[in-house]
Amino acid sequence: MRNALGSVDTVLLLGGRSEIGLAIVERLVRRGARRVVLAARDASAPSKDGGTAVPAEDLERLGAEVHVLDFDAARPETHAALIEEAAAKVGDLDVVIPAFGVLGSQAIYDADPVAAARDVAVNFGGHVSIGLAAARRLREQGHGTLVVLSSVAGVRVRKANFVYGSAKAGLDGFAQGLADALHGSGARVVVVRPGFVIGRMTRGMTPAPMSVTAAEVADAVVEALDTRKVTVWVPARLRLAFAVMRLLPRPLWRRLPR
Numbered sequence: 466m467r468n469a470l471g472s473v474d475t476v477l478l479l480g481g482r483s484e485i486g487l488a489i490v491e492r493l494v495r496r497g498a499r500r501v502v503l504a505a506r507d508a509s510a511p512s513k514d515g516g517t518a519v520p521a522e523d524l525e526r527l528g529a530e531v532h533v534l535d536f537d538a539a540r541p542e543t544h545a546a547l548i549e550e551a552a553a554k555v556g557d558l559d560v561v562i563p564a565f566g567v568l569g570s571q572a573i574y575d576a577d578p579v580a581a582a583r584d585v586a587v588n589f590g591g592h593v594s595i596g597l598a599a600a601r602r603l604r605e606q607g608h609g610t611l612v613v614l615s616s617v618a619g620v621r622v623r624k625a626n627f628v629y630g631s632a633k634a635g636l637d638g639f640a641q642g643l644a645d646a647l648h649g650s651g652a653r654v655v656v657v658r659p660g661f662v663i664g665r666m667t668r669g670m671t672p673a674p675m676s677v678t679a680a681e682v683a684d685a686v687v688e689a690l691d692t693r694k695v696t697v698w699v700p701a702r703l704r705l706a707f708a709v710m711r712l713l714p715r716p717l718w719r720r721l722p723r
């Protein structure tokens with residue numbers, strides 16, 4: 466439940482090592498959030514790409530009580546119970562941030578359609594099952610915000626990464642529909658559309674024009690939580706850029722290099 470000053474008290478991050486997710490949580494803790502749940506696959510082990518265990522201590526040093534739960538986005542049958550387990554730890558959920566995702570290369574997906582389907586199951590299916598389970602909880606509470614990390618990759622899908630982009634397009638549509646379904650319940654959805662974020666997920670890739678950092682995405686999300694904005698483009702000027710790009714004729718669009 467938001468505290469007496471109306472600021473966020475409890476946060477659930479799904480994808481507990483996500484750079485963007487952790488940057489948002491850190492800002493919320495610095496602003497007064499006191500109970501945090503970090504849910505991650507193999508939460509106590511180093512991450513699959515050689516990264517660290519879920520960094521609970523960093524948030525504890527900032528004054529938060531942190532709970533760590535195991536969570537696999539690819540196991541939708543566990544998601545409703547995970548939401549209830551998180552709420553049992555910290556009470557009403559003020560902000561829920563599903564920040565998990567995988568960015569495989571289109572070349573790998575072309576060679577391995579099964580890998581493509583598995584990643585779509587995480588990038589879209591996992592968000593649907595956790596999003597619906599979270600929405601049920603927020604609706605019952607009568608308050609709370611689901612932060613959906615969509616992407617400009619889903620606004621107009623490019624041939625360079627159309628498997629990832631199509632999952633994000635599905636996710637963006639899901640999030641908008643869910644926002645409308647929750648309207649009037651007290652619960653709400655913020656749809657976040659970052660461009661290229663320089664960081665772990667895009668390591669080794671050449672930054673696209675108008676690239677941002679996880680910190681910039683987090684700042685924009687926190688501002689949206691304060692102002693009750695429903696759609697966030699990061700950077701903001703991508704909104705105008707994509708208003709134009711949506712109108713480009715297909716023959717021109719498919720010739721764009723990236």
Ligand SMILES: NC(=O)c1ccc[n+]([C@@H]2O[C@H](COP(=O)([O-])OP(=O)(O)OC[C@H]3O[C@@H](n4cnc5c(N)ncnc54)[C@H](OP(=O)(O)O)[C@@H]3O)[C@@H](O)[C@H]2O)c1
Nearest residue numbers: 480482483484485512537538539565566614616661662666
């Ligand atoms: N980075 C960008 O350019 C960008 C741009 C637009 C939108 N986004 C979206 O923003 C979100 C956060 O991205 P990020 O930059 O913070 O990426 P990140 O640092 O790579 O974090 C992604 C997280 O997803 C987790 N994950 C992957 N598969 C999972 C599964 N099956 N179950 C549970 N967790 C799983 C990873 O867990 P492990 O630690 O175990 O590997 C990782 O912690 C993603 O949805 C991404 O698509 C990113």
